[in-house]
Structures are given as C-alpha cells and as structure tokens.
Amino acid sequence: xxxxxxxxxxxxxxxxxxxxxxxxxxxxxxxxxxxxxxxxxxxxxxxxxxxxxxxxxxxxxxxxxxxxxxxxxxxxxxxxxxxxxxxxxxxxxxxxxxxxxxxxxxxxxxxxxxxxxxxxxxxxxxxxxxxxxxxxxxxxxxxxxxxxxxxxxxxxxxxxxxxxxxxxxxxxxxxxxxxxxxxxxxxxxxxxxxxxxxxxxxxxxxxxxxxxxxxxxx
Amino acid sequence: xxxxxxxxxxxxxxxxxxxxxxxxxxxxxxxxxxxxxxxxxxxxxxxxxxxxxxxxxxxxxxxxxxxxxxxxxxxxxxxxxxxxxxxxxxxxxxxxxxxxxxxxxxxxxxxxxxxxxxxxxxxxxxxxxxxxxxxxxxxxxxxxxxxxxxxxxxxxxxxxxxxxxxxxxxxxxxxxxxxxxxxxxxxxxxxxxxxxxxxxxxxxxxxxxxxxxxxxxx
DNA sequence: ACCTCCATGTTTACAGGAGAAACTTATGCA
DNA sequence: TGCATAAGTTTCTCCTGTAAACATGGAGGT
Numbered sequence: 001x002x003x004x005x006x007x008x009x010x011x012x013x014x015x016x017x018x019x020x021x022x023x024x025x026x027x028x029x030x031x032x033x034x035x036x037x038x039x040x041x042x043x044x045x046x047x048x049x050x051x052x053x054x055x056x057x058x059x060x061x062x063x064x065x066x067x068x069x070x071x072x073x074x075x076x077x078x079x080x081x082x083x084x085x086x087x088x089x090x091x092x093x094x095x096x097x098x099x100x101x102x103x104x105x106x107x108x109x110x111x112x113x114x115x116x117x118x119x120x121x122x123x124x125x126x127x128x129x130x131x132x133x134x135x136x137x138x139x140x141x142x143x144x145x146x147x148x149x150x151x152x153x154x155x156x157x158x159x160x161x162x163x164x165x166x167x168x169x170x171x172x173x174x175x176x177x178x179x180x181x182x183x184x185x186x187x188x189x190x191x192x193x194x195x196x197x198x199x200x201x202x203x204x205x206x207x208x209x210x211x212x213x214x215x216x217x218x
Numbered sequence: 219x220x221x222x223x224x225x226x227x228x229x230x231x232x233x234x235x236x237x238x239x240x241x242x243x244x245x246x247x248x249x250x251x252x253x254x255x256x257x258x259x260x261x262x263x264x265x266x267x268x269x270x271x272x273x274x275x276x277x278x279x280x281x282x283x284x285x286x287x288x289x290x291x292x293x294x295x296x297x298x299x300x301x302x303x304x305x306x307x308x309x310x311x312x313x314x315x316x317x318x319x320x321x322x323x324x325x326x327x328x329x330x331x332x333x334x335x336x337x338x339x340x341x342x343x344x345x346x347x348x349x350x351x352x353x354x355x356x357x358x359x360x361x362x363x364x365x366x367x368x369x370x371x372x373x374x375x376x377x378x379x380x381x382x383x384x385x386x387x388x389x390x391x392x393x394x395x396x397x398x399x400x401x402x403x404x405x406x407x408x409x410x411x412x413x414x415x416x417x418x419x420x421x422x423x424x425x426x427x428x429x430x431x432x433x434x435x436x
Numbered sequence: 437a438c439c440t441c442c443a444t445g446t447t448t449a450c451a452g453g454a455g456a457a458a459c460t461t462a463t464g465c466a
Numbered sequence: 467t468g469c470a471t472a473a474g475t476t477t478c479t480c481c482t483g484t485a486a487a488c489a490t491g492g493a494g495g496t
Contacts (some may be wrong), residue, residue: 008462014473031333035453046475051455053473113388115249115328156407160382163389163408167381170331189374190381197415226491232444253482264446269484271444 007044015053017043022064023108030107032061032116058116065117066125068108072101073132080135087143088195094139095165095191102169109173113166136161149198157198164194225262233271235261240282241326248325250279250334276334283335284343286326290319291350298353305361306413312357313383313409320387327391331384354379367416375416382412 011017021043025034036057037047054060079097080090102109111117112129119126140157143149149157168187229235239261243252254275255265272278297315298308320327329335330347337344358375361367367375386405 011473036455037453047453048455048476049474057454110333114332150411152407152411153404156404157411159386159389159404160408160411162394163385164378164382164412165385166388167383167385168377170384171377171381186371186374186377189370190378193368193370193375193378193415194382194412195415197411197413229444254484255482265482266447266484267445275483 011045014043014045014049018050018053018060019063019067022060023067026064026107026111027105030110032064032107032111036060058118058121061111062117062122062125064108065112066122066128068105068112069125069128069132071105072098072109072112073128073135075101076132076135080139087139087146087148088199090139091143091161091195092188092191094135095168096187098165099169099172099187102173106173109169113170133162136165143198160198161194164190229263232261232263232267236268236271236278237281237285240278241285244282244325244329245323248328250282250325250329254278276336276339279329280335280340280343282326283330284340284346286323286330287343287346287350289323290316290327290330291346291353293319294350294353298357305357305364305366306417308357309361309379309413309416310406310409312353313386314405316383317387317390317405320391324391327387331388351380354383361416378416379412382408 018039022032022034022039025039025042026032036050036054039060040047040050043049050060054063075097076094080094082090082093085093117125119129137154137158140149140154140161144151144154144157168190172187236257240250240252240257243257243260244250254268254272257278258265258268261267268278272281293315294312298312300308300311303311335343337347355372355376358367358372358379362369362372362375386408390405
C-alpha cells in the first residue's frame, strides 16, 4: 500500500527480479506449480512482461535449476576444499553438503533433477550440472590414485556414488529415510556402507566387470 | 472414422478405460503433462466424464502411481522369489527388476516418485508403496540373520540400499549413468560396491553409529 | 410389464493460464 | 535533436480444470 504507480516504466533488472520471486515461491511452496502470471503479479509487472526475458515457463524453470546447480556446486566445492581432509573425509563432507543443500532447498533440488528442467534443452543448464558432477569425479579419481578406492572403472564408482548421494538426498527430502524421524544417523551409516564398498579390498574386486549381465535388464 | 455414435451411453468400465488411456499416454510421452480433457477425448467420452471416477486430475495421477507400485512390487517379488538364490543374488536380481521396471516404464516410474503422486494424500497409494518397500526390508533382514550383512541398524542398511537402487534407476532412466551409453555394467558394478559395503567385515563396522554427526547437516 | 431411482454420462458455463500480436514508453546513441 | 530499439503493457484467442444442471438407461421393487 506504499508504492502506487511511481515505479519507473523500466524495471532495471526485471529478469533478476523474476528469478528471485520464483525462487521465493519455490522455497515457500516447495513445488513449481506456480504460474508465470503469478510470478509476474508478485513482481509487480504485467503478465506478459516475463516473456521479454524467458521464452516460456519452462525456460524460467531451467534457469532456476541452473542457478541451483551452481549453488550446489559452490557448497560442495567449499566443503571438499577444506584443508587436511582425507579422501574419505572429503567424500563424507561433500555428500553432506549435497544432502544439506537438498534439505534446505527441497523444492529447488527436486526441480533440478526433475524432467521439467530438461537438461537436453539447455546447454547452460547441462554445463552447470556437469560442472557439479565433476566435483564428484575428481574426488573419485583422487581416491583411486591414492590407492584408497578400488581400481574399478571410474564410471562404475561414479554411478554408485552419485546414485547413493542423490538417492539419500531425495529420501531425506521426502522424509522417507525412516517412518519416524531418526535424524541423520542413517545417512551417515549409508555413506559408510558406500565408502566401505568403494574401498580397496582383497576379494570381489574382480567381479566388478563380470561379463555376464544380471537377468532381466535390457 | 468407423464408430459413429453407436457407443452405448454407459461405457461399462470407464474408470479402467481412462486409466488405460492415461497409462498409454504416460508410456508414449514419458511425462504426465497430459490434460484430463485429453484423456477423456482419447477415451471417447465427454471432458467431464472423468470426474465421475476421479475427484480431480491428481486423483487420477495417484491411482496411476499406485498401479505402478503394485506392478513394480510384482516384478520384484517374482525376481526375488526364484529358488536357490543366495541373499546376495536375490539382492542383485531384485534391484535389477526395479531398474528394469524403471527403464521400461520411465514415465510411470518418475511419476511414482514425484511430488505429483503425493503419498500423504492417499492411503492406498501409501500402502502400495510401503508394500513394495517391504520387499527390500525383508531381504535385508534375511541377510542380516544369515550373518551375511553387517549388523548395523536395519534402517541404515535400508537407507543405503534404497538410495542406491532408486538412485541407479533414476540415473539409468535419465541416461545419466554415463555420457555415452556403456550398457548396464556400471549398474552391476555399483550394486557390487553397495553389496561389498553391506557385507559383514572386520573393521569399520563400529563406526556406523559414530556419535559425531558430520559437519553442516541439520 | 412398468415405474422410479441413481450411477454414469453430457452440456453448458466460468475463472483462470499460456502465449501471440499490437501498442507504448523511455533510453542510449548517432 | 531525434530515432531505433529494448522493455513494458493491453488485448485477444485458445485451452484447461472444475462445477452445476441436465439426460440416459439399467436394476430393483411392485
């Protein structure tokens, strides 16, 4: 009830303002069912204004996802970059940063990994996602060169690690880690399980590339 | 261009027909952006007819998800039930069935685990999901009683396992297991990693419930 | 056989949203 | 000074979800 129509015709940085509004709604509602018109309304512009900055609704969603990947990457880089950590500790801390991010930004995190943020439709989004994924890859390589992680194909370790961390994050977000809230112990324990599996050991290692595929998968 | 208006006024089993149509669209488009009107149209009824069988659009989506969980559960039960398998083999085969299902029904699988199929809003859906989840739990218990799996809290093992399998399924669906298609080897290898971690071993087991939480997580 | 009820359809109506097109404003630059 | 253009606004069309009122025909009681 303060500003009447004294807003200048040109917003200044409407694109940024729209993104902020959308991120705000995403954080509040934990979903991205908001309409583009609502974003415009809350930002105080006409419902067609956003189309000057985003091709369509999905274009905005992809931009939000891209920002999400950048922020996630920053968080993980920061966590992993701490001095004096072993590879195993880096791994734990990096995964923790990811799950932490997911828990603090559940809507955004879900959007980032949803089909509505189609990575094949936006090079920038794809690149941002790959940059973040690269943090994990470098960690695995480091651990492997260390002799700490088993010498299986890096893609296999990456699949296992990424599936585990992302899976835990999704379970944590959905509160499905357990029927009742038990805190973060299961997460920690699950990561221990993963790391114990990743680590160098005597037996089994040879079976990693067992030629026979398991049944019923393409 | 064959049937004019000879269709009987009462469909007979419109509910089922609508579900089948929706499942068909889901399988084709790999998303659930279809409108309720389109489902009605393709089923050959008026656009308001579905409301006699589903409260709203989400109600239909939840029913689709429920059916998905039942089918997934059937596939996994069948796979795990094969005679003469070790627990480890059962695990591999069960996970394979899950990933197999996801690869063959990517749209449905994504819907099942999306927020659009809100499990808190539908007891039947929640129950179906829990039944399927129960397959994994029973397997873990069996392995633990065997002495094959480490004696950590079952919730921890479940978190690790479920995160891994579901994570792999999502990565597989999204083609993110690797830049180029490399087949299912990484999946197999990732499951080996998980199983090696799940298994009984000498060291580390004690650290599973390390009292100090890792940094930066709530 | 007939009447009546009610689940299952259909038609009509309305409030919104996506997005295109045409119009307006103000700003940077020649 | 003045115009080209980016950035907003208005207006319009088509579509959706969903409610309400109406139609139909099969099942059950008489």
